[in-house]
Amino acid sequence: QLQLQESGPGLVKPSETLSLNCTVSGGSISGSSFYWGWIRQPPGKGLEWIGSVSHSGSTYHNPSLKSRVTISVDTSKNQFSLRLNSVTAADTAVYYCARHVITGIAGGNWFDPWGQGTLVTVSS
C-alpha cells in the first residue's frame, strides 16, 4: 500500500526558505508514470495546488507561486521535495504531498493517496 509522509521544519522565519521532503513507501517513484505533487491549506481555508514533479524531474507549477517554488525528486531516496523561498505569513499552511495521476486525456488528473500533512508556520 502506497504511503507518503511529509517532513521538515514546522517554523520558518519571514523572508527565509521553506523546505519540505515527502518520503514515499510501498512503491517506487523511479520509473513510474506518475507525478508527485504538493498541495497546501492555510488554517481554516481551502486547498491550493503548488506543483508536481515526475520521476524524471519534469514539473508543473501553480503560476501564482512559480517564481518562488522549486520542486525536485531524488529517486535514490524515493523522495521528492518542495522549496518555497521568500516566505511570508501568508504561506502559513498545512502542506500535503500526494501522488498525482495525470492521464493526459481530457485533463484527467487526481491526487491519491495523500500524506497526513505537516503544519508550517511562518513567524519571527
Next chain:
Amino acid sequence: QSVLTQPPSVSEAPRQRVTISCSGSSSNIGNNVVSWYQQLPGKAPKLLLYSNDLLPSGVSDRFSGSKSGTSASLAISGLQSEDEADYYCAAWDDSLSGVVFGGGTKLTVL
C-alpha cells in the same frame, strides 16, 4: 477567491440525499474532467471521485458524480453522520496549465 465555485455549506437530514455543485469555465470544467475530495475534520483529503463519475476502490457507491457543460455535481445519498466533512472539487485548467480547486463545501448532517 477560487477558480471553481462551490457553495460554502450545505445541510440535510440523515438518510436523505444532498448535492454539492461546482461551477467553472470553458478552460477547466468545460473542457476537462473533474475530481472530488472528502476531508474529514482534522484529516488529510481523500479522493472520492475521479474523471467526473468514477469511484476509487473502497469508496461507497452512495457517492456519485456528474458533469454538464461548465458545472459538475457531487451527490451523496443515504446521508450518514460520518459524511460530515468538507468536500472539494478540482480540475485541470488549460489557461493556467495547472490544477484548480473549488473553495470547498462544508456538509452538515442535521
